[in-house]
Amino acid sequence: MEENNTKDEIPGRSLNFIEEIIEEDLRSGKNGNRVHTRFPPEPNGYLHIGHAKSICLNFGLGKKYNGKTNLRFDDTNPVKEDVEYVDSIKEDVKWLGFDWEDREFYASDYFEQLYEFALILIRKGKAYVCDMSADEISETRGTPTRPGKESPFRNRTVDENIDLFSHMRAGEFPDGAKVLRAKIDMSSPNMHMRDPIIYRIIHTSHHRTGDTWCIYPMYDFAHGQSDSIEKITHSICTLEFEVHRPFYDWLIQEIGIYAPRQIEFARLNLSYTVMSKRKLLELVQNKFVSGWDDPRMPTICGLRRRGYTPEAIRNFADTIGVAKRDNVIDINLLEFCIREDLNARASRVMGVLNPLKIVLDNFPEDLVEEMEAVNNPENPSAGIRKVPFSKELYIEEEDFMENPQGKFFRLSPGKEVRLRSAYIIKCESVIKDPISGRIREVHCTYDPLTKSGMPESNRKVKGTLHWVSVKHALKAEIRLYDRLFTVENPDNAEEGKTYIDYLNPDSLQVKTGYIEPSVKQVLPLDKLQFERLGYFSVDYDSTAENLVFNCVVTLKDKRPK
Ligand code: ATP
Ligand code: MG
Numbered sequence: 001m002e003e004n005n006t007k008d009e010i011p012g013r014s015l016n017f018i019e020e021i022i023e024e025d026l027r028s029g030k031n032g033n034r035v036h037t038r039f040p041p042e043p044n045g046y047l048h049i050g051h052a053k054s055i056c057l058n059f060g061l062g063k064k065y066n067g068k069t070n071l072r073f074d075d076t077n078p079v080k081e082d083v084e085y086v087d088s089i090k091e092d093v094k095w096l097g098f099d100w101e102d103r104e105f106y107a108s109d110y111f112e113q114l115y116e117f118a119l120i121l122i123r124k125g126k127a128y129v130c131d132m133s134a135d136e137i138s139e140t141r142g143t144p145t146r147p148g149k150e151s152p153f154r155n156r157t158v159d160e161n162i163d164l165f166s167h168m169r170a171g172e173f174p175d176g177a178k179v180l181r182a183k184i185d186m187s188s189p190n191m192h193m194r195d196p197i198i199y200r201i202i203h204t205s206h207h208r209t210g211d212t213w214c215i216y217p218m219y220d221f222a223h224g225q226s227d228s229i230e231k232i233t234h235s236i237c238t239l240e241f242e243v244h245r246p247f248y249d250w251l252i253q254e255i256g257i258y259a260p261r262q263i264e265f266a267r268l269n270l271s272y273t274v275m276s277k278r279k280l281l282e283l284v285q286n287k288f289v290s291g292w293d294d295p296r297m298p299t300i301c302g303l304r305r306r307g308y309t310p311e312a313i314r315n316f317a318d319t320i321g322v323a324k325r326d327n328v329i330d331i332n333l334l335e336f337c338i339r340e341d342l343n344a345r346a347s348r349v350m351g352v353l354n355p356l357k358i359v360l361d362n363f364p365e366d367l368v369e370e371m372e373a374v375n376n377p378e379n380p381s382a383g384i385r386k387v388p389f390s391k392e393l394y395i396e397e398e399d400f401m402e403n404p405q406g407k408f409f410r411l412s413p414g415k416e417v418r419l420r421s422a423y424i425i426k427c428e429s430v431i432k433d434p435i436s437g438r439i440r441e442v443h444c445t446y447d448p449l450t451k452s453g454m455p456e457s458n459r460k461v462k463g464t465l466h467w468v469s470v471k472h473a474l475k476a477e478i479r480l481y482d483r484l485f486t487v488e489n490p491d492n493a494e495e496g497k498t499y500i501d502y503l504n505p506d507s508l509q510v511k512t513g514y515i516e517p518s519v520k521q522v523l524p525l526d527k528l529q530f531e532r533l534g535y536f537s538v539d540y541d542s543t544a545e546n547l548v549f550n551c552v553v554t555l556k557d558k559r560p561k
Contacts, residue, residue, distance in 0.1 A: 016321055016322040017265075017322065017324060018057070018061065018234070018236060018263055018265065018322055019061070019064075021234070021261075021263060022035055022061065022065060022233075022234060025233070025234075025261075026065070030233075031233040034067060034231075034233055035061065035062065035065035035066070035067030035068075035233055035234065036062070036067050036068045036069070036070070036230070036231060036232050036233045036234075037058040037059075037061050037062050037067065037068075037069045037070075037232065037233070037234055037235075037236060038058060038069060038070040038071070038072050038105075038227065038230060038232050038235070039051075039054060039055050039058045039059065039069065039070070039071055039072070039093065039100075040072045040073075040074045040223065040226070040237075041073060041074065041089050042073070042074045042075065042076075042077070042080075042081065042219070043073050043075055043081045043082065043083075043085035043086045043089060043207075044077065044080040044081050044082075044085060044277060045085060045277035045278075045280060045281055045292075046085065046088050046089075046092070046277075046280070046292040046293075046299045046300070046301055047088070047089055047092045047093075047299065047300045047301075048275050048277075048280065048297075048298045048299045048300065049268065049270060049275070049298045049299075049300065049303065049313070049316075049334070050267055050268040050269075050270075050275045050298075051092075051300070052092075052096060052300055052313050052317060053267075053268040053317045053320070054236070054238070055093055055096055055098060056096070056098075056313075056314055056317035056318070057236060057265070057317070057322065058236055059093075059098040060317075060318075061234070061236075067233075068101075068103065069098070069100060069103075070100060070103040070104075070105055070230055070232070071089075071090070071093060071100035071103065071104050071105070072104075072105040072106065072107065072226060072230065073086060073089070073105070073106045073107065073108075074107045074219060074222060074223055074226070075106055075107055075108045075206070075207070075208065076107055076108070076216055076217050076218065076219055076222045077202075077216065077219075078202060078204040078205060078206035078207065078216065079202060079204050081206075081207055082207055083207050086207070088292070088301060090104075091301075092300040092301060092304075095300070095304060095310055096300070096310045096313060096314065097310045097311075097314065103230075105226070105230060106208060107217075107222040107223070107226045108206060108208045108209050109208075110222070110225065110226055110229055111209060111212075111213055111216075111217070113225075113229065114217045114221065114222060114225055115169065115215075117221075117225055117251075117255045117257075118165065118180060118198060118199060118217075118221070119162065119165070120254075120255050120256070121182065121183075121198075121251075121254060121255065122158060122161045122162055122165060122180075123158055123162070124254065125158060125183065126182060126183050126184075126254050127161065127180055127181065127182050127183055127198065128151075128153060128154055128155075128156050128161050128180070128181055128183055129153065129156060129160075129161050129164040129165055129168070129178050129179070129180055129181075130151045130153045130154070130178065130179050130180075130181045130195075130197075131153055131177070131178050132151055132152075132153070132179075133176060134176060134179075137151075137179070137181075137197065140186075141186075141191060141194050142186070142187075142191075142194065144189070144191060147186060147187030148186040148187065148194045148195075149186065150186050150195075151181070151195065154183060154195070164178065165180055165199075168180070168199070168201055168214075168215050169213075169214070169215050171203070171214045173201055174201070174203070175200075175201050175202055175203055176200075176201065177201060178201060179197045179198075179199060179200050179201070180197070180198050180199035180200075180215075181195045181196065181197050181198060182195060182196050182198050182247075182250075182251070183195060184196070184247075184250065190243060190246055190247075191243075192220075192243055192244055192246070192247045193246055193247055193250070196218070196220060196247060197218055198217060198218050198220070198221040199215050199216065199217055199218065199221065200215065200216060200218065201214060201215050202214065202215070202216050220244055220247055220248070220251075221251065223248070224248040224249075224251055224252055224260070224262070225251065225252070225255065225257070227260040227262075228252055228257045228258045228259065228260055229257075231258055231260075232260040233260060233261065234260065234261055234263055235248075235260045235261065235262045235263070236262075236263050236264075236265065237262060237263075237264055237265075238264060238265065238266070238267040239264045239265065239266050239267060239324075239326060240267075241262065241264055242264045245262050245264070248262050249262075264324075265322045265323065265324065266322075266323040266324060266325055266326045266327060267326065268320065268329060269326065269327065269328045269329065269489075270298060270328070270329050270331050270334065271328050271329070271330050271331045271488040271489065272331050272483040272484065272485050272487070272488055272490075273298045273331065273483075273484055273485060273490070274298075274485070274490055274491055274499050275298060276491075279499060280292070280297065280298075280299065282500075283297070286500075288500070288503055289484075293305045295307075295479070295481060295539075295550050296481055296484045296507050296508065297484070298484075300313075304525070305537075305539065305540065305550065306481070306537065306550050306552055307338075307342075307525070307527055307535065307536065307537025307550055307552030307553075308338050308552065309338065309341050309342070309527075311341050312334075312337045312338040312340070312341040312342075313337070315337045315340070315341065316333065316334050316337040319333065319337065320333070328488070328489065331483070335553045338535070338552060338553050339535065339553055339555070342527055342529065342535040342552065342553075343378055343529075344378050344379065345376075345379070345527070346376070346527045346528055346529045346535055347375045347376055347382060347528055347529070348373070348374070348375060348376055348377075348528070348529045348531050349515065349516050349518060349519055349528050349529070349530060349531070350373075350387065350420065350466040350467060350468055350515070350516045350530070350531050351466075351468065351476070351478075351513050351514065351515035351516065351519075351530040351531075351533070351536075352394040352395065352396055352466065352467070352468050352473070352513060352514045352515075353396065353478060353480075353511055353513045353530075353533065354396055354397040354398065354511075355394035355395075355396075355397065355514055356394065356395055356396065356397040356399070356400055356439065356441075356442060357392060357393070357394060357440070357441040357442070357470065358392070358393045358394070358395055358425070358441070358442050358443075358444055358467070359391065359392055359441050359442070359443050359444070360391050360392075360393070360425065360444055360445065360446045361428065361443050361444070361445055362445045362446060363390070363391040363446055364391070365391060367390065367391070368388050368389070368390050368469070368472075369388070369389045369390070370386040370387070370388060370389075371386065371387045371388075371389045371421045371422045371451075372384050372385075372386060372387075372421065372452070373385055373386075373387045373420070373421035374421070376529075385518050386518075387421060387422075387469075387516050387518065388469045388472040388516075388517065389419075389422050389423075389469055390469045390470070390471060390472065392469070392470040392471065393419070393467045393468065393469055393470060394467060394468050394470055394473065394514050395411065395419075395465050395466070395467050396465070396466070396532075399411055399417075399463075399465045400412065400427075400439070400442055402430055402439065409462035409463040410463040410465060411425075411427050411442070411444075411463070411465065412427060413427050413428075413429070413430065414426070414427060415427055416461045417461055417462075417463040417464065417465050418450070418461050418463065418464045418465070419464075419465055419466075419467050420464050420465065420466050420467070420531060421452065422451070422452075422467070423446040423447055423448070423450045423451055424446070424447045424450040424456075424459060424461055425444040425445065425446045425447070426444055426445050426446075426447070427442060427443075427444050428443050428444055428445055429442075429443045430442055430443070431443065465532075466530075466531045466532050466533075468514050468515065468516050469516075470514075472516070472517050473514035473515060473516065473517070474514070474515050474516075474517055474519060474520060474547060475512055475513070475514060475515075475547070476512070476513050476514075476515050476519075476546075476547035476548065476549055477510060477511075477512065477513075477541075477546065477547065477548045477549070478510070478511045478512070478513040478536070478548075478549050478551065479508060479509070479510055479539065479548065479549065479550050479551065480508070480509040480510075480511065480551045481507060481508060481509075481550070481551055482504055482506055482507045482508075482509075483504055483507060484503065484504060484507050485499070485502045485503060485504055486502050486503075486504045487502045490502040513530075513549070515530075515547070515549075519547065520544070521544075522538045522542070522547065523538060523542075524538050524539065524540045524542055525537060525538060526538045527552070528549075529555075532555065533551075533554065533555065534551050534552070534553055534554035534555050535551070535552040535553050535555075536549040536550065536551055536552060537549065537550050537552050538550075
């Protein structure tokens with residue numbers, strides 16, 4: 001990993017509870033001073049900002065403690081998984097700035113070993129083949145307050161179980177005909193300990209093992225053992241796995257292998273969006289969004305396309321910290337992080353989204369003046385650029401009011417404003433469409449002595465507006481985004497509704513904007529600040545002929561119209 005690629009940790013930050021555990025383990029010499037974590041996605045969808053949190057946490061700990069972090073695909077369900085997802089996951093982890101080096105692993109690489117582990121359990125009388133259907137198994141599991149019923153197949157002999165399990169592997173039974181179950185305790189208060197299923201029959205090709213297998217380990221049977229095989233010291237996962245931990249530990253102990261320590265933290269929830277892969281897949285499949293990388297999606301590829309940077313996402317992950325209790329993070333915090341990052345690095349340009357034509361009556365007809373504009377006031381080394389200025393300009397419609405009421409410091413009849421990096425102008429008259437009454441153009445005069453550096457340039461005027469020269473401006477498609485959902489927590493739908501009912505019909509608005517000509521050479525994912533409006537990123541659809549920009553985030557906590 002590049003040294004300067006990861007934002008330095010906030011100095012003086014106190015340890016989070018996971019770091020405390022790790023440091024205690026290092027002090028006591030557990031694991032021989034090793035720290036080894038992993039990020040274990042199931043390749044059944046694209047990664048989202050919640051996964052980014054987990055990636056930053058796992059790789060961050062690896063880095064902080066001079067340890068290692070594996071990328072491991074928990075690919076135990078061939079029905080839902082695909083190489084498309086594997087590829088996207090690798091791309092996203094890399095893009096976030098993390099490096100698993102040569103440690104790219106797959107649970108499917110361990111299928112033979114896992115099969116052997118299952119045989120160990122069978123030989124110890126700790127697992128059995130059960131012929132009950134999935135429905136029967138769930139009906140006999142009982143409830144948290146009522147014990148389950150033992151399977152009539154629970155007391156098969158070891159030999160019979162070994163024989164049946166090998167026939168399951170040989171493909172002699174159809175899907176669902178038999179399962180292998182751990183033999184633990186049907187009256188355990190922990191439902192996950194009530195003879196959980198550890199293997200099932202699925203006659204489906206796997207994206208890596210092809211048709212080698214028709215029995216597949218359940219996630220719980222693969223995950224902990226994979227951690228153990230890889231000698232993971234701290235297996236960090238989200239809170240819903242806390243109730244799985246006794247089973248995780250039970251398996252490791254009964255099989256008799258290296259024991260990683262599972263530690264749970266609260267998953268990241270973000271307001272105004274959904275995060276479950278199933279729901280994100282539904283949004284894609286039902287075309288509520290244009291794809292996994294639709295800039296409104298909370299996916300990493302969506303955020304990337306929108307114009308988010310890895311630095312902003314890492315900073316966000318760091319800022320929210322690690323919690324033990326579920327909570328919802330305000331999406332404004334994510335937006336704050338990207339604003340902060342782009343403020344430091346995005347060049348400023350001028351672009352007008354809702355044009356109103358200004359004519360400077362006293363400006364020579366064919367004159368074009370090159371005005372000097374500062375690229376980034378936060379970063380003097382970004383230099384200056386030339387912006388053409390001419391007789392006809394566009395300003396934002398909302399920066400002019402014919403009959404201003406109260407405090408309106410922008411352009412209105414008889415009033416002066418400054419045009420950024422150019423002159424002070426004064427509004428002289430308004431020309432309207434005789435039929436609609438709509439303002440067609442606003443006539444102004446400019447004061448030639450107010451160009452920057454000139455004696456009058458410091459004259460006090462209250463408003464400063466952005467502008468573009470009509471004949472030099474480039475037309476661009478501008479995509480403006482609002483929240484994907486209209487409510488903070490769309491998962492929490494009221495009776496008779498689903499999260500789909502809360503989709504925001506106005507989450508995408510497409511406009512034609514007029515941008516200064518310096519942007520001509522931009523490339524996809526280039527980032528700019530459109531002065532006074534927000535940060536914009538060049539979309540993948542953009543070409544030299546048809547520029548397309550995504551609004552990453554507005555300058556302030558409001559949306560451009
Ligand atoms: P689903 O979205 O359907 O619940 P998943 O997100 O759990 O699935 P995995 O591929 O199993 O999908 O997740 C990989 C890793 O990312 C796991 O360790 C998981 O705990 C972690 N993770 C998933 N969602 C979040 C989240 N919102 N916040 C933090 N970590 C997460
Ligand atoms: Mg999961």
